[in-house]
Amino acid sequence: GNEMQVSFAGKGTNLHRVWDDFIIQNQNIKLDDCLGYVNQLTEDEKKRICNINLVDWMNESRSLLDDVYNFNGHVLNEEYMSRMKPVVEKLLAKAGLRLAAILKYYFKDAVNLSVIESKDTLNLTAADAINHIGENAIVCGKVFTTKFIDKPGRKPTFLNLGASYPNQLLTIVIFGADRPNFTYKPESFLIDKNVCAKGRIELYKEKPQIIVSKPDQIILQ
Numbered sequence: 029g030n031e032m033q034v035s036f037a038g039k040g041t042n043l044h045r046v047w048d049d050f051i052i053q054n055q056n057i058k059l060d061d062c063l064g065y066v067n068q069l070t071e072d073e074k075k076r077i078c079n080i081n082l083v084d085w086m087n088e089s090r091s092l093l094d095d096v097y098n099f100n101g102h103v104l105n106e107e108y109m110s111r112m113k114p115v116v117e118k119l120l121a122k123a124g125l126r127l128a129a130i131l132k133y134y135f136k137d138a139v140n141l142s143v144i145e146s147k148d149t150l151n152l153t154a155a156d157a158i159n160h161i162g163e164n165a166i167v168c169g170k171v172f173t174t175k176f177i178d179k180p181g182r183k184p185t186f187l188n189l190g191a192s193y194p195n196q197l198l199t200i201v202i203f204g205a206d207r208p209n210f211t212y213k214p215e216s217f218l219i220d221k222n223v224c225a226k227g228r229i230e231l232y233k234e235k236p237q238i239i240v241s242k243p244d245q246i247i248l249q
Contacts, residue, residue: 032097036104046104047096047116055113056108062121077122078129085126089119149173149226152189154197157229159235167198167238168224174215183207185214189223199237200225206241214246222249 029044036050051057069077092115099108111246152160154169169189173196183204190197200223202214224247227238240246 032102034099034102034104036109037075043096047112051109051112051116052120054109055116057113057117057120061117062124065118065121066125074125078125080126080129080133093105157238159196160229161231161236162229164226164228166224166226166247167229169198170222171200171220172196173219174219176215178212187214187218187223189225196235198225198229199232200246201237201239203239203241209241210243218246223247224249 032043034041034043034046036046036054041050066074086203095112095115107124118138128216150160150163150165152165152167154167157167159167167189168194171187171189173188173192174186175188175193181204185202185207186193187200187202188196188198189200193199202210207214225240226245226247227240229236229238231237238245
């Protein structure tokens with residue numbers, strides 16, 4: 029594709045860029061177009077698409093070459109762009125599904141990426157936590173500052189939501205004994221990220237906190 033020089037609308041380029049960019053822009057392909065294809069798939073079809081087999085994925089792409097190179101000379105027209113639109117939508121959708129499958133496979137033990145779907149548990153912002161002391165809840169906010177105290181016998185980790193310490197709206201606390209349960213370093217991995225903490229809201233030195241002991245109590249938004 030890089031070596032195949034073509035022109036479209038009077039502009040010279042190569043076929044690789046046409047497929048990376050020109051068709052998407054010319055046909056105004058949006059996320060909803062790709063999701064439309066995904067929504068038509070059965071669960072079995074999605075599983076087949078997401079089955080991680082790089083050779084199969086490569087062969088699937090190569091099977092499209094006859095259509096990709098089906099044009100006269102080195103000039104592409106609107107008919108070509110229109111004809112390739114559903115192909116590009118399908119490929120983008122499959123790429124998204126497959127990337128998600130790879131990330132879930134390799135990082136399944138690192139962070140719980142589940143979506144919050146609970147009708148029985150309070151869902152609060154960090155600012156609301158102070159009004160629900162003693163209650164179990166899911167509290168969400170941005171991690172502004174963190175601290176890991178590496179001292180013998182202690183080793184707690186603090187994640188400050190809503191603002192930087194000492195003005196935080198909620199602190200997520202991980203005690204040293206529970207830190208080995210995490211396959212990542214919370215103080216570095218979660219800084220500047222939007223997270224939700226699941227647990228009981230407690231008051232410590234006039235500040236609300238949630239003590240967590242397992243990775244699935246912290247959810248990335």
